[in-house]
Amino acid sequence: MTYDIAIVGAGIAGASLAAAVAPHARVLLLEAEDQAGYHATGRSAAFWSETYGGPGIQPLTSASEAALRDGGFLQPLGSLHIGRAEDAAKIDAFLAAFEGTAVALARVDPAAFIPGLRPEWTLGVQEPSCAYIDVAALHAAYLATVRRAGGTIATRAGLEGAERADGVWTIATPSGTYRAAVLVDAAGAWADPIAARVGAAPIGIQPYRRTIAQIRTDPASTDALPHVADISGRFYFKPESGGRLWLSPHDETPVDPCDAAPEELDVAIAIDRFEQVVDWRVAAVERSWAGLRSFAPDRLPVYGFDARVPGFFWCAGQGGFGIQTAPAGAAVAASLLLGRPLPDGFEGVDPERYSPARFARE
Numbered sequence: 001m002t003y004d005i006a007i008v009g010a011g012i013a014g015a016s017l018a019a020a021v022a023p024h025a026r027v028l029l030l031e032a033e034d035q036a037g038y039h040a041t042g043r044s045a046a047f048w049s050e051t052y053g054g055p056g057i058q059p060l061t062s063a064s065e066a067a068l069r070d071g072g073f074l075q076p077l078g079s080l081h082i083g084r085a086e087d088a089a090k091i092d093a094f095l096a097a098f099e100g101t102a103v104a105l106a107r108v109d110p111a112a113f114i115p116g117l118r119p120e121w122t123l124g125v126q127e128p129s130c131a132y133i134d135v136a137a138l139h140a141a142y143l144a145t146v147r148r149a150g151g152t153i154a155t156r157a158g159l160e161g162a163e164r165a166d167g168v169w170t171i172a173t174p175s176g177t178y179r180a181a182v183l184v185d186a187a188g189a190w191a192d193p194i195a196a197r198v199g200a201a202p203i204g205i206q207p208y209r210r211t212i213a214q215i216r217t218d219p220a221s222t223d224a225l226p227h228v229a230d231i232s233g234r235f236y237f238k239p240e241s242g243g244r245l246w247l248s249p250h251d252e253t254p255v256d257p258c259d260a261a262p263e264e265l266d267v268a269i270a271i272d273r274f275e276q277v278v279d280w281r282v283a284a285v286e287r288s289w290a291g292l293r294s295f296a297p298d299r300l301p302v303y304g305f306d307a308r309v310p311g312f313f314w315c316a317g318q319g320g321f322g323i324q325t326a327p328a329g330a331a332v333a334a335s336l337l338l339g340r341p342l343p344d345g346f347e348g349v350d351p352e353r354y355s356p357a358r359f360a361r362e
Helices: 012-021 058-070 085-097 135-148 188-197 264-275 326-338
Strands: 002-008 027-030 074-076 079-083 106-108 123-127 131-133 152-154 161-165 168-173 176-185 206-218 227-230 236-240 244-248 281-295 302-305 312-316
Touching: 002 012, 002 168, 012 027, 012 135, 012 312, 012 326, 027 176, 058 074, 058 326, 079 085, 085 123, 135 152, 176 188, 176 326, 188 281, 188 312, 206 264, 244 264, 264 281, 302 326, 312 326
Parallel strands: 002 027, 002 176, 027 152, 079 227, 176 312
Antiparallel strands: 074 131, 079 123, 106 123, 161 168, 168 176, 206 244, 206 281, 227 236, 236 244, 302 312
């Protein structure tokens, strides 16, 4: 059998794209691991925030809201961006960056939202629309859509090599050989290595390690606490069930593509920064983990056909925003793959902004 489209990578990028195109094409979704979403998707501390990622990501995030809410994947959370007196210029720049958009932001006193906040944290911006994302349910829904539409999902099927002849890719994997007219690189941290294996020039997509720790505190966290982020990007934390907190030092450590693991030092840094914000005691670190966030050089995602390798399509570089932008990102990529206009609800997204042509070399 020759598929119309073979997608390498069954994390959120590949799964959402496969779900968007499977009703219109014969789709093969290839996953190197035993299960889909093992790496970045399965380790995400994702939340939906229109400001997360900055103005370049905001159109994709905002355009994704309706699909995520209608699907039942969002739950109320709210976000609070906080700073000290010396951070006033950063607060002003943050507000200015989203002026003129539909993102609702308001200056507030952060002490009214965070019990035990240390007195030097006097600046706050509230983002009430921020929400939890049920990542596992969203990813599972995309995979289920692929199966219902007749798509094939192959695990333990990492791409070892591929050659194109007469308009068809022959793709070698440990689970067998497959054929497809179009090959899509949705391999996350492995996007550049996959491109190199098939003769495409790497874009410069760099994986970065991000650390998360689940902690218990005294006093315990409550559901009334919003997501809290440092305006300087040195930490964030958010409440979880059972009075727990998920805490990150907001680290971005460049690494090679790997099965990421947390470093004890990064967890210690996160706790130290947290204790400089509130007067709570960290009673225990219950668990910690790390995932990879993979960025193109300009930190925007990459959607589109490669300029030099026929039949090779990029769906990569989603950074830490791939889950909150999954509906819009998949809509952009699917429209380019299928040669169709963007569906209703995504008209505010400009696909050209995310084209791989911006990295074309002479």
